Amino acid sequence: MWNEKKQSPPPVDRGQVGFIIFMLGLGTLLPWNFFITASQYFNERLAAPNTTANSTSGATTKSYNYDSWMALLSQLPLLLFTLLNSFLYQWVKERIRVAFSLVAILLLFSLTAALVSIDMQPDTFFSVTMATIWFINMFGAVLQGSLFGVVGLFPPRYSTLFMSGQGLAGIFAAVAMLLSILSNADKSSAALGYFITPCVATLGTLLCYLLLPHLDFARFYLNRSQSDNVETAQELLSSTDKKNLEAKGKSEEIQERSSVLAVFKQIWLMAMCVTCVFAVTLSVFPVITVRVQTVYKDSAAWTKVFTCVCCFIVFNAMDLVGRGTPSLVQWPSKDSVLFPAAVFSRLVFIPLLMTCNIENSRIILFSHDCAFITIMALFSFSNGYLASLCMAYAPQFVRSKDCETAGTLMTFFLVLGLALGASFSFLLGKLV
Structure with missing residues (x-):
């Protein structure tokens, strides 16, 4: 992570770190909540008839059961990749996991927003949408697991702030749903607004995460888990053991x-x-x-x-x-x-x-x-x-x-x- 000596006494958080962690919680669940909000948009697009190239009258309409498939293809990758993240976090740096996941989610939501204005056959649109839901939840599982791990390094109240941010994401989605019901905007414009919003929020989440290690209070806790191990070992080991520790390098830290x-x-x-x-x-x-x-x-x-x-x-x-x-x-x-x-x-x-x-x-x-x-x-x-x-x-x-x-x-x-x-x-x- 970021290398800096442990500071004593610890720096004081003037609210910046708390706000950033709150925004990280908001960013993890806002995309998923907006997918739920746009359920009516997806169902209406999938209700359009499929047309064949050979016949203008060969139009067929079928039920895609969007809501059930959305639930299945969101929970399954979320479960599988959260489990995978529980074991692979030791081999892939947390910064890479978080940044890559946020960028991938941003690109996937940008694709979904772009598809609002593109005419597609319902079969094709359904396949693309289901694939998008799968991959967004796949990266979302890695993102959420990684950020919970980071937040766990801070005092307990920051876990509460992170969870509160996740709760606010649901408020955003619910209010957006109410506004869509009360407004006279067409479904296409409403859907475009839905998907642009999580794009902006995801970009903001990425910027907040990149800013976090540059704050003194955050650096103190982000580095403490590593610095405590090394300093304690150096105080307890003899001079001979110290030389062995320096020779072995990272392997000793991993064993701790x-x-x-x-x-x-x-x-x-x-x-x-x-x-x-x-x-x-x-x-x-x-x-x-x-x-x-x-x-x-x-x-x-x-x-x-x-x-x-x-x-x-x-x-x-x-x-x-x-x-x-x-x-x-x-x-x-x-x-x-x-x-x-x-x-x-x-x-x-x-x-x-x-x-x-x-x-x-x-x-x-x-x-x-x-x-x-x-x-x-x-x-x-x-x-x-x-x-x-x-x-x-x-x-x-x-x-x-x-x-x-x-x-x-x-x-x-x-x-x-x-x-x-x-x-x-x-x-x-x-x-x-």
Whole structure:
């Protein structure tokens, strides 16, 4: 990483590093959220008939099931490459992983924005879009895992800032969805705006990352994991051992770092907790929550925006509040048995949301809009709060030189929870 002697006392962060880490969190999830927002655009483009070159009347229309394929081809590479990143990070420098991933995501979104103005056969457009989703999530997995590893080197409150940035990405997407519903702009212009926005945000994320090592406060923590190892070894070893250390060079430093399995044994409870948090969330959101309908069906305006406001905006707003709350209070503590109990108690939200006002549902216990909004608020707040605590607590169980490994492993289990929840949602969707 960046070589500089350890400073004592540590420099003071005047807000620049906190802002940059917040923006890095925003940049990791903003592209994915904008893909969800543009779902209507993709479905409408794919609804156009396929035409053959031999016949003007040979037009066919077929269902591409875009939303299901989008979910599958996003979670699968996210899971696989997060796992790969957990083991390969020791061979590929973090700066290369982050910078290359951001550049690749920027280029892929630029391609998607360009395709808005290009006429294509639905079959071709579907294939290109699915490939884009696969590669964006592939690079996104490497990016997110690498940045969680970097953030793990800083004090715990910076993990909270990073998670809050990710939560704000959902707000951006939800507001964009609302504006698209209320505006009179054509679908093509709206889609172009959607995809230009994450392009600009990704470029900003890259610039923020490049600026980070030039700040004194950031350099202190980025270098500490390496400098602590070398200085401690030099104090304890005899002069003969020092000569051997100089001769062996980097090999000794690599041996000082704990194995992935050893780090997992120390953080396994936090890993299981973050998996449970996101598995519960993705099992019902959005597959169940988007089916809930308002009881005020006589109001056309409210019916039009009900799902956007009560499902997406409420969820993302309260999730953001939940992610930011640990910077003020952290309860239960990382060693308390109440913490895993609180995580697993979120299972109650599955039957609660399934018994809201869903059309043709066999059991409706909470029919009023206020009941649904209250349940959604608690559901999303607990998601953001407990997930942030998991990510902030995990690095505290390991030595400073293993914080990056812990952060990377936690990211894998976070994505594992997303994949498990998305898979379980297919079953829950059939039960209501």
